[in-house]
Amino acid sequence: MTSRGLLWVLLGAVGLGVLVAAMRSEGMAAGTLDTGDYASLVGLTVLATLTGASVMGMFRGRAGDAIQAIVAWLAIxxxxxxxxxYRFEFEAVGRRLAANLIPGMATQGVTGAREVTVPRGPGGTYVVRVEVNGARGVPMLVDTGATAxxxxxxxxxxxxxxxxxxAFNVPVSTANGQAMAASVTLDKVSVGxxxxxxxxxxxxQPGALSSSLLGHTFLxxxxxxxxxxxxxxxRGKS
Structure with a gap:
């Protein structure tokens, strides 16, 4: 292929891209192109012409190299x-992978909602890292059956x-049986x-509980x- 022929192929490809972009625009689809739309099309056309001329100069007499470059850019x-x-699908996969590598890792959902994903642990339990009154990384078992x-x-x-x-004057039931607990109010509890x-x-009480529980006063x-x-x-409230 000659350099002149290569130029026409390149300009044709870029021109086709400009035409497709224009047809996909709301203005073209509705038949209501305004001055700004026409200006954008003119600018893209000029850019395509300058790009084609530059490529022709760069690869003059080297049609083979030019074709390889075009194929590489098309692949990119x-x-x-x-x-x-598929950016949303890739993001979801990334969140799942991060959640498995770092249990309790906070992730931002694609809809903007605040979300934290917690992978299932041994025995089907879910353990999340919680910040309590500034103390970070406190492991807590998510317990939907715990009232607090x-x-x-x-x-x-x-x-x-x-x-x-x-004052430990609140009776509670634990895996080890009945125990006493004390009522407190935490300034701040955060999960991601x-x-x-x-x-x-x-x-x-000391020794009554081996792991903290994330119960309904937070859930x-x-x-x-x-x-x-x-x-x-x-999912946190927005």
Whole structure:
């Protein structure tokens, strides 16, 4: 193929792209192109002409190299088009992968809603990393059967609560049987981007609870939560 023929092929391809873009525009589809639409088409056409002339100069006498370059760029644009078209699917896969690598990792949903995905752990449990009163990374078992958020003695101390001054006068049921807990109010509880303030909670007696529980005094602050595909999704209110 001669360089002149290559130029016409390139200009034809770019011109076709300009025509497709114009036809996909709302103005062309409705037959109501305004001055701005015409200006955009003229600008794109001029850009296509200048690009073709530049390519012709770069590859003068090297039609083979030019064809290889065109094929490479077409492959790149095709790949980018596929990525853009399926960007939401790729994002969902990325969130699932991140959730499995980092349990409790906060992720931003494609709809803008605040979401946290929690992968299923051993025994079918869901453990999420929670920030309590500034103490980060407190592991909590998501317990939809617990009426309140319950902190173990160790986690309560991490959150700056003076456990020794609490009155343990609230009876609670644990896996080890009946126990006593103390009522407290937490200034801030956050799971990733989901934040709740002034959360009523309980602190278990030392040794009564091995893991803190994320119960309904926090879960009821959410817009919703569900389990799908082995992953628990917590959705914060927007």
């Amino acid at each position: 644009f095709t790949f980018l088009g596929v990525v853009y078209t 958020l319950v902190l173990s003695d160790a986690d309560a101390r991490r959150a700056g609560i003076q456990v020794d001054r609490l 981007p989901i934040i709740a303030r002034q959360v009523r909670a309980l602190v278990s 009821d602050r959410l817009e919703g939560y569900e389990v799908r595909g082995g992953v628990m999704v917590l």
